Amino acid sequence: MSRKRSEKAGKRQTARQKTEHLRTINGKFSANAGGFGFVTPDDHSCKDVFIPPKHVNGALHGDKVKVEIINENRDERGPVGRIMEIEERERRFVTGSIISERMLKPLDSHFIADIKLSGSLKGAKRGDWVKVRLLDNGSKHTEALRGSVEEVYGKAGEIDSDLHAVASEFQLCPPYTEADNEAAEKIKPLEIERRDLTKLFCVTIDPHDAKDFDDAISIGKGEKKGELKLGVHISDVAAWIRAGSKFDKEAYKRCFSSYLPGMFLPMLPKKLTAQISLKANRDSNAHSVIFTIRESDGKILKSERFHSVIHVKYRMNFDQVQAFMADPESAPKEWKTNVKRNLAKLIDITRKMRRRRRETEEYLAIETSEIRVLCDEATKQITGIERKVQREADQLVEECMLAANSAVANELIERKIPGIFRVHPEPDPEKMDEFSFFMEKSFHIRTGDLMNRTNCCRFLEKLPDDHRKPVIVSNFLRSLPRASYLEENALHYGLGKYRYAHFTSPIRRYPDLVVHRQLWAADTNKTLKSKKTMAAIASECSIREERNDEAYFEANDRLKIHYLRMQGIDGEQVATYEGVISKVSSNGLLCDITDLGIYGFVPSKYLSMELNYNRKSRKLKASRGHTEYKIGNFIYLALDSLDMVHGRAVFRPVV
Known part of the structure; x- marks a missing residue:
């Protein structure tokens, strides 16, 4: 063998030996619209692994993959890898819009490539939303993704079709049928010993457009001077929904009610919800937690939980209570003197409870606002947008619910009852x-x-x-991790609580219903579900909650795009929007459109000058003059174009 051939063979052997010694990890792939992605190791043995576009190898967002590490330390930012094998597909179905006779553009922007359609289109036309079944075998592949049409939802850009497409994409369950509602209405509640609390001053405080009423609050004198009795009363849903029953299984499929603008998908059938809600002027079965509170400083002295019958005297809404807080004379005429007196007492004691909790638990006081689209559920017409800010009236109810959730978590732990806890880890x-x-x-x-x-x-x-x-x-x-559900109690970082569970919304949250049922079983000496069962339910609920949240934000943002389209792009009078630059790149600016609560992109070509991007300072700066664009800067914008498939808006600066 010649010397040159020997050297080549030696290099090949060295390269092969290096490849054989490359480390592999298993994890979950997160795709980016830019074509690259990251894999989070299952065993958390290293930082997330960066996957360049050429090494994605057909993996889709959420897939479980096997990765080969090809660079252990990418400029100290973490390892680089290539996907060797797709071990499990996260999804078998994708929702998207047909962009040509045989091509589909997925709704999910994590999909880098379009999908080739095979077989019958089932009457779908170009521009329609459809649900497709992926036809690849779930393993490594090199060809374009293929799919077959399963369902047709209608034209992209029409509100009803868009909402159905979002519900499909995030795997939300369809609404209950009329037959389901009729069957649910006939369910009779289980019997249990109940205390009669119908004489208490008891009210509900909810949004004016509330769909269900699963909590009520009472206030009254304590047993001793200087003490008050605060009652938190929750719809006793466990009396109606038995473990393993048809509607328990249906509720578990959903895990949560979904409140999309213009589309409400309840966890339980509407007719059953109407029956078990704590409505005004009637007796209702409840699951109550009664607190004895020191009136001077809001300290909780003790609590007691039991099943009850209550009678809600008044249905109040947040707007009424907020107005009363600002001016007691604004109270509706039907609120008698004792109503106003008791409400004032409730306001005073919850203020003291919140102040005390602030001092002892150091919860994170994060002020957020949300702009939501108002869309008529029947007509699917947008009627406007509104900014939702947490006000003191919301905090009043929140304080009561936090107290009840904490008391129940404490009881689960002290009595060693397997349960589901709400946890929020410390930040990284x-x-x-x-x-x-x-x-x-x-x-x-x-x-x-x-x-x-x-x-x-x-x-x-x-x-x-x-x-x-x-x-x-x-x-x-x-920068914070997501809160989630676990079978083990742990810190809730945001609230500053070390014992916390969800108990107060069993009509719309499955974890709450499970906690109610565990307490019911303990109260009646029945067999408790195991910790292993709690773990499985907690995991599924965490996954479902994230999908539910993503579906809401997707639907809300898409309807904001519809709202923008209603205002029009053409015409002599161009609407001007205030924006705040939230991200800067060489391609342009991502701006928070403050009046709408959406992000809009401003391409660098519209910035009308030669710009240089500084990665360290995160600025776009003019090569001549003093003009610069940086995060936090104010900018006035006009709408340029809309992408109704991906739900995106492009803006240009107003000079």
């Missing part, structure tokens, strides 16, 4: 450091050590109350 120190770096570079604000809870609370209290605040809050929240 690295993510907090990244946020602190972002704050200093973008806003010249030093955060201090955010892993110190007191410092973190102080930082949130002192946020600038101007156009920068929504951008800061949004980035802070993205």
